[in-house]
Every structure is written in structure tokens, then in C-alpha cells.
Amino acid sequence: MQDLSLQQQVLNLVRAEFQRERASGFATLRRIPSAGVRHFVDYFSALRCEDADLLAEAAAHWGLVTFFPYDALQPPDEVKRAFELYVRAPTDWRRQTEASRPAKSTETRRVVKLAFAQVISPLHTSDRGGLWQYSGLLKARDITINVDYHQKYAQFEYGITHPLQSQEVGKLRVDLNYEGLLGVGRGAWDMVELSHLDQSIALLRDLIIYCHDFLQLLPAPHEGIKST
Numbered sequence: 001m002q003d004l005s006l007q008q009q010v011l012n013l014v015r016a017e018f019q020r021e022r023a024s025g026f027a028t029l030r031r032i033p034s035a036g037v038r039h040f041v042d043y044f045s046a047l048r049c050e051d052a053d054l055l056a057e058a059a060a061h062w063g064l065v066t067f068f069p070y071d072a073l074q075p076p077d078e079v080k081r082a083f084e085l086y087v088r089a090p091t092d093w094r095r096q097t098e099a100s101r102p103a104k105s106t107e108t109r110r111v112v113k114l115a116f117a118q119v120i121s122p123l124h125t126s127d128r129g130g131l132w133q134y135s136g137l138l139k140a141r142d143i144t145i146n147v148d149y150h151q152k153y154a155q156f157e158y159g160i161t162h163p164l165q166s167q168e169v170g171k172l173r174v175d176l177n178y179e180g181l182l183g184v185g186r187g188a189w190d191m192v193e194l195s196h197l198d199q200s201i202a203l204l205r206d207l208i209i210y211c212h213d214f215l216q217l218l219p220a221p222h223e224g225i226k227s228t
Contacts, residue, residue, distance in 0.1 A: 007064065007073050009219045010164070014063035017214070018056055018182050028207075029184065033191035033200050034154075039091050040184045054082035062183030067164040067218075069172045101194040105130075105149045108156060111197055112147060115205040138212055145208060146175055154188035160208060162215050178207040181214065 021028060026041045044055055061075045062083075074080075109132065117123045120136040120143065127133075130150025135143065144161045151157055159175025166173060174180070177187030192200045 003221070004073070006219055006221060007068055010067050011060060011064050011073060013214075013217055014181060014183070015057070015060040018059050018063065021182055022056060028178070029182070031203055032179065032189065032207075033193070033196075034179070034185060034189050035191055036188065037179055037185050038191075040086070043086055043089055043091075051082060054079050055086055058083035058086075059183030063181055064183075066174050066176055066180045067162070069174045103155060103192045103194045103197045103200075105155070107194065107197060108192065108201070109149065111201045112204070115201045116145065116208075119205060119209060138209065141212070143208075143212055151188060154190040155192050157186065157188045158204060158208070159187050160211055160215075162218070164218065164221060176211050176215070178211055181211060 029041050057079045064072045116134050120138050123136045125134050131148045134145040148157045159177040162176045179185030179187050
């Protein structure tokens with residue numbers, strides 16, 4: 001089992017992030033061009049207060065999975081049930097974007113590179129069969145961004161590497177993105193319109209900067225006491 005003290009500290013940080021976004025009326029999440037994220041916001045907003053509180057706690061625990069994908073702390077049963085009800089809620093949110101001209105991969109990659117070059121210097125890029133990696137210095141700190149443009153149900157999926165990821169070969173490494181931090185998605189965008197491409201990618205850049213800053217709040221892996 002991972003360090004329980006470390007997990008609890010990270011859970012508290014993630015829980016605070018969700019409550020901050022919730023207090024804003026989900027102002028940032030509502031701007032993300034993702035059908036799944038919009039479904040979550042609509043579903044959450046229609047809940048009674050006590051049910052919303054349970055789903056908020058479930059979201060925090062899902063956010064924790066970003067950092068501890070194998071053995072994240074489990075929530076109480078009532079919190080698990082709240083999440084199960086959300087998953088089972090009938091919806092057609094997986095339908096393809098209704099945009100008249102969804103942005104294509106080549107167009108998106110061009111704008112992404114331009115946006116990242118505004119804040120990362122020097123910007124290094126590499127392509128591994130649709131998985132693009134962007135790295136360099138952001139605010140004088142190393143950053144590595146992975147953007148997978150080869151998705152079946154999305155235009156791309158994004159995330160940044162972080163220090164709590166396992167370094168063992170073969171271990172699952174879940175990148176950090178804003179939706180994953182809040183426990184409401186995994187950074188898959190499927191509603192990016194060509195007419196709003198610049199605005200969408202500017203938002204992507206800002207979310208990456210936010211996540212990069214959030215990493216500075218994380219406790220070091222060795223700060224807690226190992227459980228047995």
C-alpha cells in the first residue's frame with residue numbers, strides 16, 4: 001500500500017480543488033469542449049445538496065487515482081453509490097460533436113504548438129505515432145506534456161507528467177490534467193470546433209499552466225510514513 005499519510009495530504013488538496021471549482025459554478029469546466037465533462041456538470045448541478053456533496057467526495061477520490069492509480073484510498077460506501085448512480089444515469093453524451101466543422105488533427109497540432117511555444121522555452125516536440133510530446137521549461141521548471149491525437153472517441157487527450165508517477169518499468173503512469181485533478185474526466189476533448197480552435201487551445205494552455213503550478217503544492221513522496 002502506498003504511503004497513507006501522503007495519500008491523505010494529496011486527497012485534501014484535490015478535494016479543495018473541486019470545492020473551489022464548485023464554488024465558481026464550474027466556471028472553468030463549463031468552458032472545456034468535452035461532452036463527458038458537460039454531462040457531469042449538468043448532472044451535478046441538478047442534484048440535491050446532500051447528493052451533490054456525496055458526488056463531490058467521489059470526484060475527489062477519482063482525482064486521487066491520478067496520483068495513486070493502483071491503491072488509492074477508497075471512499076465510504078455511500079460515496080461509491082453516489083458515483084455509481086452518476087455512471088448509470090441515462091445520457092447520449094458520447095454522441096459526436098454537433099459542430100458544423102470540428103477541428104481536425106493537423107489543424108489542432110499546429111495551433112497547439114504555437115500556444116505552447118508562447119509559454120515554454122525552449123519548446124521541444126516529438127511524435128510517436130499520434131502521441132505528441134512537448135517539453136521544455138515553463139516558469140523555469142521542467143515540464144513534459146503528452147497529447148494523444150490518435151483517439152477513437154475524442155479529438156485528443158492531454159496530460160502532464162508529475163513526480164508521484166511510478167518510475168518502475170511496466171507500471172501505469174497517469175498524467176495530470178485539469179479534469180483528472182477534479183475527478184471528472186481524463187483530459188479527452190471531443191467538441192473542439194474549428195471556428196473556436198484558437199480559444200479552445202488557449203484554454204488548454206492555461207489549464208496546463210494551472211496543473212503545472214498545482215504540482216508545486218504536492219508533498220514529496222518521502223514525507224509520510226510508509227504503511228505495512
